[in-house]
Amino acid sequence: MNRFSIARPGSVAEAVREVTTHPAAKFIAGGTNLVDLMKYDVERPTHVVDLSRLPGLNTIEETGEGGLRLGALVSNTAAAYDERVKERYPLLSSALLAGATPQLRNAATMGGNLLQRTRCYYFYDAATPCNKRQPGTGCPAKDGVNRIHAILGTSEHCIATHPSDMCVALAALEAVVKVAGPQGERSIPMADFHRLPGNMPEKDTNLHGDEIILAIELPEPRFGKNxxxxxxxxxxxxxxxxxxxxxxxxxxxxxxxxxxxxxxxxxxxxxxxxxxxxxxxxxxxxxxxxxxxxxxxxxxxxxxxxxxxxxxxxxxxxxxxxxxxxxxxxxxxxxxxxx
CATH class of the missing domain: 3.30.390.50 (CO dehydrogenase flavoprotein, C-terminal domain)
Incomplete structure (x- = not known):
């Protein structure tokens, strides 16, 4: 693991300033994906911005339209077992419980789950070529071991799959991701949040590098029974x-x-x-x-x-x-x- 500095901002504005000041910085919350990638020498941030202490991002709140706003720092476990989520959005609760293990769900956050890297065996192996890890080096998965790989939306540059269960449910529910950056706040529909690989497989989402996820907003509840x-x-x-x-x-x-x-x-x-x-x-x-x-x-x-x-x-x-x-x-x- 490479050497890095760490900052613990006290507000969203401070967090945005930290990542704007340090172009190679990475946000960390639960760390269930980033820490693994750092250990494998796949991610090498020189500056890590710890979001875990930011106030106001770890709550589940009602919205005016009868929906819910899930703060980015709410754990996957807390969201899955929240009575309002279970009653109004049982599809999301079920998807969250299908993911990982109880220990990981306790640590993983809603915002972090959105941002976990689309990946495969080759992405994790720093000794092999990988366009996602190092653009222009090739995609050995196409002619290699590819049991877990994509069958839809692929490109010549990448056939990796997105690993999240939560995000699949959020896509079906048409959730909206609230983010903030130097230019202020904006909303990104789930349909537009993640990207297909195209000729830029290293870019997983349409989130700007200096933006931070604030919350996930769920629309008026439907589909509670079927x-x-x-x-x-x-x-x-x-x-x-x-x-x-x-x-x-x-x-x-x-x-x-x-x-x-x-x-x-x-x-x-x-x-x-x-x-x-x-x-x-x-x-x-x-x-x-x-x-x-x-x-x-x-x-x-x-x-x-x-x-x-x-x-x-x-x-x-x-x-x-x-x-x-x-x-x-x-x-x-x-x-x-x-x-």
Whole structure:
């Protein structure tokens, strides 16, 4: 690990000044991702700005529209078990509980989860080429070991996947990220927060380098009954998703009024196709309709040998998740057997 200085600002304004003054600085909160990357010599900040003591960012508050504002320093555990989150946004609570381990969820923050690096084996191995770690060196995953890699939204420069479960649920719920920087505060819809790799795979988000996350705002609650978060992985705990599906439906009897579907484990960012969701509007819930939606979501999917199985796995997972949501029988994160 390289040598670095550390600052503990007492306000958001001070934190922004610190990172503006030190271009190679990194923010740290729970540290569950950054500390790992520093140990592996992947991240080498010369200055670390500790946000853990900032006031006002560790609360969950009501908004005027009946939604909730989750402060950036709220832990994943606190958010998952908050009674308001469980009642109004059970999809988010379930996704949070599907991630990592209890110990990591206790330390990890909402803002930190948003900013964890999109990554793969090669990104972590400083001895191998990686366009995300060092632009222009190549992407060995395309012809290498790529079981966990992306099948959608890839580029010739990167086929890594975004690891977050929380972000998949936030994409389906159309959350908004509140941030602050030298130019003041702004709002970033979840759909625009993360990026596809394109020709700049080293850039994971559209957050500016001198901006800090303040909170995540959830809109007026919906989808409280007909939802599920289905996570398929190689083992039942402490593993990233091979494929995950956040599905939320508004039902009128057997008909779908509105649908939200987001996938994890398949792309550089949570994957959502609004056109596919529109296909369900006014349709009777059932396998035929769900299969057509899965076809549309996975249009253009490409495997790289070791991960080609993900295309069929994702198709089946979408159908299963929509069936669970329509029936009002969400996947349990305690009993992880697929329902």
């Amino acid at each position: 939802h599920t978060y289905l996570k398929l992985r190689d083992r039942l705990s402490y593993a990233f998703a091979l494929v995950s599906v956040a599905a939320a439906l508004e039902m009128d009897g057997e008909k779908v009024v509105e649908a939200r579907i987001a996938l994890g484990g398949v792309a550089h960012k949570p994957w959502r196709v609004p056109e596919a969701e529109e296909m369900l509007r006014g349709k009777a819930a059932g396998r035929e309709a769900f299969s057509a939606v899965a076809d549309r979501i996975l249009q253009g999917a490409q495997g790289y040998g070791g991960n080609s199985f993900k295309i069929e796995l994702a198709h089946r997972a979408i159908i299963r998740a929509l069936s669970q949501a329509a029936a009002g029988t969400p996947q349990s994160q305690t009993d992880k057997r697929i329902q």
